[in-house]
Amino acid sequence: MKLLTPSTSKQVEPAFLPPDFNASSGEGSLSLSESDNDIPEKKWKISPEKWICAKSSKVKHSNLNSIITEKLELLILLQRMSKDSMTEENNDCIKNLELETKQVSTDTKCVYCDDEEHGEHGSKKNTKCINLSEDSTDSGYAWVILVSAFFLEVLTGCSLTSFGIMMVDIIDSTEQRASNIAFIGALLSSFLGLSGVLLGPIVHRFGCRVVVFSGSLILALCCLTTFLVRNVIVYYFSMGIVSGVGYSCYQLGAPVAVSHWFQKKKAFSLSVIMTGISVGSMLWGPITRLLINKYSWRGAVLIIGGLQLHGCLIAAILKPGPLLSKSLLEKKRSSRFNKEILKNKRFIIYCFSNFTLLYGHVVPFMMLPIKAESNGISKMNAAVLVAIMGACSTTVRPLVGYLGDKAWFDKNFVFGIFSILGGILTSASFYMRTYNLLIIYACLFGMISATYIPLTLSVAVEIVKKPEFIANGLAIILTVHGLATLVSITAFGTLDYVQLKNNCEKDTVFQHFTQSVHIQNALATTYESTGDRWRTFSYRKAAAAVKRYPRPITSFEEALAIPGVGERVANKIWEIVETGGLRKLEELSNQEDIKAISTLSGIWGVGQTTARQWVSQGIKTLEDVRNKAKLTRPQQIGLKHYDDLLERMPREEAGRIDDFVREKCLGIDADLVILCCGSYRRGKETCGDVDFLITHPDGKSHHDLLPKIIKRLGSFLTDHLVSLQQKGGQSKYLGVCKLDEEGAKHRRIDIITVPRDEYACAIMYFTGSAHFNRSMRHLAGKMGMSLSEHSLNKGVVRKRGEKLNPGVPLPTPTEESVFKHLGLKYLPPNERDH
DNA sequence: TGGCAGGAATG
DNA sequence: CATTCC
DNA sequence: GCCA
Ligand SMILES: O=c1ccn([C@H]2C[C@H](O)[C@@H](COP(=O)(O)OP(=O)(O)OP(=O)(O)O)O2)c(=O)[nH]1
Ligand SMILES: [Mg+2]
Numbered sequence: 029m030k031l032l033t034p035s036t037s038k039q040v041e042p043a044f045l046p047p048d049f050n051a052s053s054g055e056g057s058l059s060l061s062e063s064d065n066d067i068p069e070k071k072w073k074i075s076p077e078k079w080i081c082a083k084s085s086k087v088k089h090s091n092l093n094s095i096i097t098e099k100l101e102l103l104i105l106l107q108r109m110s111k112d113s114m115t116e117e118n119n120d121c122i123k124n125l126e127l128e129t130k131q132v133s134t135d136t137k138c139v140y141c142d143d144e145e146h147g148e149h150g151s152k153k154n155t156k157c158i159n160l161s162e163d164s165t166d167s168g169y170a171w172v173i174l175v176s177a178f179f180l181e182v183l184t185g186c187s188l189t190s191f192g193i194m195m196v197d198i199i200d201s202t203e204q205r206a207s208n209i210a211f212i213g214a215l216l217s218s219f220l221g222l223s224g225v226l227l228g229p230i231v232h233r234f235g236c237r238v239v240v241f242s243g244s245l246i247l248a249l250c251c252l253t254t255f256l257v258r259n260v261i262v263y264y265f266s267m268g269i270v271s272g273v274g275y276s277c278y279q280l281g282a283p284v285a286v287s288h289w290f291q292k293k294k295a296f297s298l299s300v301i302m303t304g305i306s307v308g309s310m311l312w313g314p315i316t317r318l319l320i321n322k323y324s325w326r327g328a329v330l331i332i333g334g335l336q337l338h339g340c341l342i343a344a345i346l347k348p349g350p351l352l353s354k355s356l357l358e359k360k361r362s363s364r365f366n367k368e369i370l371k372n373k374r375f376i377i378y379c380f381s382n383f384t385l386l387y388g389h390v391v392p393f394m395m396l397p398i399k400a401e402s403n404g405i406s407k408m409n410a411a412v413l414v415a416i417m418g419a420c421s422t423t424v425r426p427l428v429g430y431l432g433d434k435a436w437f438d439k440n441f442v443f444g445i446f447s448i449l450g451g452i453l454t455s456a457s458f459y460m461r462t463y464n465l466l467i468i469y470a471c472l473f474g475m476i477s478a479t480y481i482p483l484t485l486s487v488a489v490e491i492v493k494k495p496e497f498i499a500n501g502l503a504i505i506l507t508v509h510g511l512a513t514l515v516s517i518t519a520f521g522t523l524d525y526v527q528l529k530n531n532c533e534k535d536t537v538f539q540h541f542t543q544s545v546h547i548q549n550a551l552a553t554t555y556e557s558t559g560d561r562w563r564t565f566s567y568r569k570a571a572a573a574v575k576r577y578p579r580p581i582t583s584f585e586e587a588l589a590i591p592g593v594g595e596r597v598a599n600k601i602w603e604i605v606e607t608g609g610l611r612k613l614e615e616l617s618n619q620e621d622i623k624a625i626s627t628l629s630g631i632w633g634v635g636q637t638t639a640r641q642w643v644s645q646g647i648k649t650l651e652d653v654r655n656k657a658k659l660t661r662p663q664q665i666g667l668k669h670y671d672d673l674l675e676r677m678p679r680e681e682a683g684r685i686d687d688f689v690r691e692k693c694l695g696i697d698a699d700l701v702i703l704c705c706g707s708y709r710r711g712k713e714t715c716g717d718v719d720f721l722i723t724h725p726d727g728k729s730h731h732d733l734l735p736k737i738i739k740r741l742g743s744f745l746t747d748h749l750v751s752l753q754q755k756g757g758q759s760k761y762l763g764v765c766k767l768d769e770e771g772a773k774h775r776r777i778d779i780i781t782v783p784r785d786e787y788a789c790a791i792m793y794f795t796g797s798a799h800f801n802r803s804m805r806h807l808a809g810k811m812g813m814s815l816s817e818h819s820l821n822k823g824v825v826r827k828r829g830e831k832l833n834p835g836v837p838l839p840t841p842t843e844e845s846v847f848k849h850l851g852l853k854y855l856p857p858n859e860r861d862h
Numbered sequence: 863t864g865g866c867a868g869g870a871a872t873g
Numbered sequence: 874c875a876t877t878c879c
Numbered sequence: 880g881c882c883a
Contacts, residue, residue, distance in 0.1 A: 335869040358872090565866065566880035595880045633872095635877050660873065661878090706879095719879085750878080753870060760870080760874075778879070798879080816868055817879090828864075 049478050057791050080730055096581065100597070101573035144261065169347075176345045177282035178304040182238065183339055184282075185308015186273040188217055189418060190316040190332060190396050191267065197325040204260050212260075212268045214514045219272025220279065221510035227273075228503075235279035236288075237346045243277025244339025246270060250826065251333020255326050267329075270543045278339060280303075285346045300617075306478070310418035313860040317411030348566030374489075375501060379508045382484055385447055386512035389477055403461045413470045418511075426477050443487050446549050447481040485508070532672050550642035570597045581605060589835065624648040630674050632666030632749065632776075665747040669764055672774040676714035684710075684767060685718050692740050693722060696733075700724055701787075705794035705852050706778070711858040717776035721794045734759040741765070746774060757783040758818065788840040793817035800860040813838075820846055 061236035134593070191213050231239050253266040282301050290297045319328035366443050396417065400410035454471055460469050488505045573592040581587050582605075587598040621643050627650065642648070647657050653667060664671065686704040693700050703709070704721030722737065724730045734752065738745060738761060745763045753760035758780060765777040784791040793801060794817070808815040814824045814835060821835035840846050847854045 077873085258883050562866065566882095569866095569881075592881070596880065633877065637876060662872085737875095750871060753879090757868065762871095762878075780879090794879085796879090798867095801879095802867045806865095809865095809867075814868080 043857075059768075064369050067488070073702050087452040097571050097575040100567060100574065101724050131204055149843065170297075173285055173289045173298060173344060173571045176342045177286045177297075177301050180282040180339065180342050181301050181304030182308035182311065183336060184275050184278040185305045185310070185418070186312040186316075186332060186336070187271065189214070189414055190328075191216055191314040192414055193313055193316045194320065194325050194328065196397055196401055196407060196410070197320055198263075199490040200332055201325065202258075202260060208260055212263050215264055215268030216272045216275075218514035218690075219269050219511065220275050221506055223273045223276040224280055224506060227276055231280050231284050233349055237282040237343050237348070240281035240285075240346060241340055241343035243274045243281065244336055244343060245335040246274035246277070247339065248333045250274060251336065252718060255330040255333070255428045280445075281346065282344075288348060302482075306418055306421045309421070311416050313411045313413075313415035313418060314408075317408050323409070323794070337454045350456070375504075379504060380486060382488075382505055382508050383512040383515075384483065386509045387515065389481065390452065395506060396466075400463075400466055403463075403466070405463050405466070409463060413466055414468055417470040417474035420471045421478030424475045424478040428482055443483040445481075445482050446476050450476045451500040511543045545833070566592070567597070570594075574601065621648070627651065631663055631670060632673055633662035634666065662749045665749055665764060669747070673764070673776055676716050676775065677718075677773070677775055679708065679711075679715060681717050681767070681775075684769075685765065686720075686743065686776070688767065689718075689720055689741065689779075692744075693737055696736055696740055697724065697729065699729075700733075703791065706789065708862055709795045709857045710797065712861075717778060718795055720777070720779040721791055722779065723784055723787050723790075725784060730757070730759075730781045730783050734761055734779065737761075737779060737781070738763075744768070745777070757786060784815075788842050789815070789819050790817050792843055795857050795860060797860055797862055799862045803862070804850070807852075811850065813849070815845055815846070815850075820849055823847075 105797070136614060166760055195209055195213060198204075198212075202209070249272045250266045254263060257263075257266070272302065282304070283298055286297045286301060293532065316328055316332070319331055323331065385540065397407075397410040400413055401407060405413075430833075453469065453476060456469075460466050485502055485505060488501055508853075533536055569592040570590075573590050574587075577590055581601060584598055584602040586595055587601040587605075588595065624643045625636070625639040628634055628642055629636055630655070633649075634642075642653065642657055645656075647653055649665065650670060653659070657720065659667065682704065686708070689704075690702045693702050701723050703721045704718055705721050706717065707715045722730075724733065738748075744767070745765050747764040748761075749758075751763065752764040753762075761779040763777055763779075764774050766772050766774045780790065780794060791816075792804070805815045808820065809824075809826070812822065812824055814821045814831070819837040821837050822841050823833065824835035825833035836847050840849070844854045
């Protein structure tokens with residue numbers, strides 16, 4: 029049982045131990061810390077002891093604890109792993125926009141599981157589906173399904189488009205106030221969205237065939253009713269609520285059907301369907317207009333109703349697919365809904381901003397025909413405008429779907445930019461009164477909204493984070509969308525027709541403005557979510573702590589007592605002790621992939637994220653990387669010297685490199701101060717690289733020094749990883765070097781040049797260890813200071829993560845002075861190892 | 863409940 | 874911005 | 880996820 033050591037020579041994320049100098053296991057200094065200046069010194073005494081203790085113990089026991097450590101480290105990897113597959117899953121989801129609910133409930137079923145042991149469900153589902161996909165998916169009848177579903181969505185596209193076109197005529201013919209008619213549209217669109225949430229379970233129970241079939245009938249009936257009855261109140265139902273539900277059936281049925289037939293090409297097929305709805309909205313505009321012109325709007329409604337009956341036909345085609353349930357049906361939805369998710373502050377904010385976003389979004393869409401007409405544009409042309417809008421979203425949507433999967437595509441960013449663009453655009457539309465200008469507006473707005481509306485869900489998923497709540501979260505977002513639509517149109521409709529004509533721009537301007545503000549807020553909160561970084565952080569800490577623990581762990585309580593090990597981890601440890609393994613780990617045999625990830629992230633410049641992405645794309649060996657992956661410049665170098673760079677050199681070799689470099693540098697300027705830091709200065713027997721710190725005592729000759737050095741070292745440096753880092757005064761070079769000796773290997777070399785006045789801090793930094801630095805800096809932080817490689821600042825004011833006041837540098841002429849400022853006793857380099 | 867080191871380059 | 878590295 |  030070898031340790032998998034996923035954190036090979038590379039740094040994988042803060043691993044290490046509890047980053048504290050103080051307290052730890054109580055011991056004398058009862059963690060009163062901060063205020064008292066003397067206590068830190070005591071702490072210092074404790075810590076080294078502990079380290080020594082740790083060292084010796086490592087040799088002794090090892091066995092059991094190393095197994096535990098290994099398991100925990102696997103857990104770390106898994107933790108991320110399952111998260112990844114979840115997000116992939118979600119990307120699928122995102123594809124089908126509001127049709128989402130179907131996926132939502134699919135997920136829910138997979139996400140069930142009695143307790144909250146979440147995480148691996150995503151992958152669990154994946155594997156299940158992969159098994160199933162052997163047979164008849166992705167081919168043959170699946171394509172028939174796809175085409176049918178596509179047309180189903182085309183029919184769906186009819187809904188809002190037609191109504192928007194028709195509204196002008198309805199208003200005229202019924203002599204109702206615009207507000208009343210607009211309200212129908214509000215009902216229609218909001219129920220279209222809302223009922224999706226409710227229909228989700230129904231689709232699962234009865235299958236999409238039944239649902240689509242009923243939807244078709246419902247719609248036909250609605251249209252018939254509308255045709256026959258001349259009462260606005262009835263229209264609220266026939267054209268509004270019930271129609272909304274009917275369309276919703278289509279909207280849900282199509283993707284569900286497709287997802288039962290497609291596995292591998294699911295994403296693709298879903299985006300095809302997405303196109304359907306846009307194509308629909310493009311076609312239906314002119315068609316509706318023509319129908320109205322010929323038969324009046326009532327006639328048009330009737331004919332549309334007839335056309336909707338084709339849904340029945342499609343329903344007949346949609347037979348249940350091979351992926352249908354089977355594996356899904358055993359478990360019921362967990363009964364507990366929301367609650368938990370509402371604790372997520374960010375999510376709440378996001379809901380709110382979504383509300384305003386949709387609020388601003390719906391209005392221009394619905395009101396475009398009215399606006400056009402009020403500007404003296406013919407009804408037919410107004411319809412064309414709507415068609416253009418539809419066409420533009422048609423072309424853009426698949427693109428967004430496609431780009432959305434790309435790693436470099438920043439969803440949040442695009443979402444923010446485009447929603448703001450939408451706002452600006454609508455503001456600008458105030459000045460757009462001619463037909464040509466409105467065409468441009470329709471075009472742009474179509475494209476822009478097609479970009480950000482689908483992304484709302486995608487962003488929501490990232491905010492929710494917890495897999496078991498994603499379903500709920502999306503449902504809530506969709507509800508919010510529906511409500512926003514309802515409210516916005518209602519509010520909008522309360523204006524008089526005339527007012528409407530004149531003011532619609534102003535109103536939307538306002539809406540979009542307020543909205544962009546909220547969007548930005550939401551984004552700000554979203555941005556900092558780099559996933560569950562801190563859970564992983566803690567796992568690592570716990571694993572490191574166990575690794576160092578001097579005795580075999582014999583009880584749950586004992587595990588719990590280890591600093592860095594909390595209740596959850598202690599449970600897991602205990603399970604490992606008792607059963608020798610962890611269910612989580614046994615279940616999915618990811619061992620292969622995890623190994624692959626470790627291998628790949630051994631390449632310099634390839635971290636956890638990249639390695640995972642590659643592995644999930646089937647790039648699992650160095651050979652694969654060489655052939656298939658696209659590499660950044662540093663990664664190419666890293667790959668070239670893969671074996672050499674993973675190896676640590678003997679101390680004595682580092683010494684020879686030191687001599688070599690020192691001589692070369694003194695050749696430039698005999699006054700230069702050259703110091704080999706890092707593990708070498710700490711006296712380690714092996715060094716992963718050599719770290720040179722160079723300064724000039726005159727305090728200014730360090731300028732432009734590094735390029736000279738690099739030039740001077742010439743062919744000793746074989747590759748430049750990061751050619752030059754330039755900060756204020758300091759420069760850093762990262763490269764690869766090789767001694768001119770027989771059998772010499774390539775070694776990593778880091779060189780920094782620093783101004784004299786930053787020398788002490790720089791030397792502290794560069795001597796490390798990394799963990800020592802973090803402990804030190806943490807301590808500084810707690811004392812209202814901030815320690816970096818540049819300086820030790822005091823009077824730092826931090827609020828909620830960010831530093832409001834950078835503080836002022838303290839004089840730090842020597843290493844000792846840094847320790848002193850922090851109230852610590854000086855530690856020689858060889859004791860900073862940790 | 864906030865916080866977990868801090869800073870920089872790269873894509 | 875995210876990722877990677879020191 | 881853990882800790883102060
Ligand atoms: O996350 C980190 C990594 C490193 N350092 C500092 C401390 C470290 O000593 C120095 C040099 O980094 P290097 O990666 O070379 O570590 P090392 O201590 O020299 O160990 P190795 O033997 O692996 O080179 O940079 C940090 O402050 N934070
Ligand atoms: Mg080093």
